[in-house]
Amino acid sequence: MMxxxxxxxxxDPMRRQILASLQxxxxxxxxxxxxxxxxxxxxxxxxxxxxxxGFVQMRADGQRRLYSLRAQPFQDxxxxxSAFRELWEARLDRFERALQQKQQAKKKNPKKTExx
Amino acid sequence: xxxxxxxxxxFDRTYDxxxxxxxxxxxxxxxxxxWWGPEGFRVEVHEINPTVGGTLxxxxxxxxxxxxxxxxxxxxxxxxxxxxxxxxxxxxxxxxIRHLIDFIPGIDAYENFxxxxxxxxxKGTRMLLSIDAHSTEEWTKAATQGMTSQLTKxxxxxxARRK
Numbered sequence: 001m002m003x004x005x006x007x008x009x010x011x012d013p014m015r016r017q018i019l020a021s022l023q024x025x026x027x028x029x030x031x032x033x034x035x036x037x038x039x040x041x042x043x044x045x046x047x048x049x050x051x052x053x054g055f056v057q058m059r060a061d062g063q064r065r066l067y068s069l070r071a072q073p074f075q076d077x078x079x080x081x082s083a084f085r086e087l088w089e090a091r092l093d094r095f096e097r098a099l100q101q102k103q104q105a106k107k108k109n110p111k112k113t114e115x116x
Numbered sequence: 117x118x119x120x121x122x123x124x125x126x127f128d129r130t131y132d133x134x135x136x137x138x139x140x141x142x143x144x145x146x147x148x149x150x151w152w153g154p155e156g157f158r159v160e161v162h163e164i165n166p167t168v169g170g171t172l173x174x175x176x177x178x179x180x181x182x183x184x185x186x187x188x189x190x191x192x193x194x195x196x197x198x199x200x201x202x203x204x205x206x207x208x209x210x211x212x213i214r215h216l217i218d219f220i221p222g223i224d225a226y227e228n229f230x231x232x233x234x235x236x237x238x239k240g241t242r243m244l245l246s247i248d249a250h251s252t253e254e255w256t257k258a259a260t261q262g263m264t265s266q267l268t269k270x271x272x273x274x275x276a277r278r279k
Contacts, residue, residue: 084125088247090155092129098141098150099133 006077009053014038015046019055019069026059026066124231124246132240139208139234142166148174156180165202172200172213192219209234 010016014036021027021035029047033040047067050056055073059066131138141147143166153159153176163173177195178187187194196219204212210233218225229248234241 081125085127087154088125088127088245091151091153092127092245095141095151096129096131098147099131099137101150102137102141102147103133 004049004053006053006073009049009055009073010077012046014042015050015055018043018046018050022056022067022069026068028064028066032067124248127245127247128242129245130237130239130242135208135234135236135241138241138243142211142232148172154183156183159198166205166207166211168202168205170202170205172202172215174198203229204231 010019017036018032021032027035029040029043032043032047036043047056051058051067053073054070056067057070059068141151143164145161145164148161148164149159152174156179158177158179159174160177161172161174163171165171174197175195176198178184184194198215198219200213200215202211203214204210210231212229212231215228215230216225217228231246233244235244236242
């Protein structure tokens with residue numbers, strides 16, 4: 001199976017709902033099915049994807065299989081988005097400086113700017 | 117690769133400038149060259165045609181010492197051609213640009229989308245920029261190799277990949 005990247009994993013609304021439901025703690029597949037009112041096969045399939053992509057972990061407790069969230073991918077996502085944001089904020093600061101220079105140039109030499 | 121997910125990151129800025137000036141920074145050669153590109157990079161625009169389907173074609177050139185060193189270390193040329201297309205153009209109101217990212221060694225080409233909305237506000241011109249933060253093949257690779265922290269240390273490289 002093709003490995004999904006983090007954004008593809010969370011792009012699916014059903015998977016986001018499953019992740020949200022796991023915020024309350026460990027759940028079995030049946031618990032998730034009850035909360036979300038979707039068919040078990042769908043929940044199992046999405047849980048498998050979440051498991052493979054590291055968003056979710058599973059532990060066996062006797063007959064029960066309990067699923068819970070893993071922090072790592074959320075932290076990775078947060079790190080990446082923060083870096084991405086910072087870079088763009090800096091770029092938009094440069095946008096602002098470029099605008100200011102443009103206006104100063106206009107004031108100094110209105111005719112030339114009008115022609116350009 | 118096919119881009120199926122959309123994870124836009126949104127920036128909301130208001131500039132104390134007329135909307136025409138803000139628009140020109142996106143749609144003219146001089147304007148675009150005056151700010152585009154990550155820190156330590158400059159651009160030289162070959163073609164900028166702000167009509168629907170119009171071309172945006174420029175060289176992205178590393179000029180900062182750190183960035184030059186990084187590009188060399190990553191075995192990437194200091195200058196690379198970058199191509200985009202204007203996919204939406206409503207003068208002084210909104211525009212959208214699709215960039216083709218095909219210059220990262222070892223990464224299949226992918227597309228990156230951004231959309232900008234302009235409006236007049238009491239304080240000047242409001243610019244709402246949303247960027248599709250998907251296109252993370254390289255990020256995924258790095259993350260699986262446990263190199264996530266490296267990415268934050270190399271913001272210039274990261275940013276170059278955004279383009």
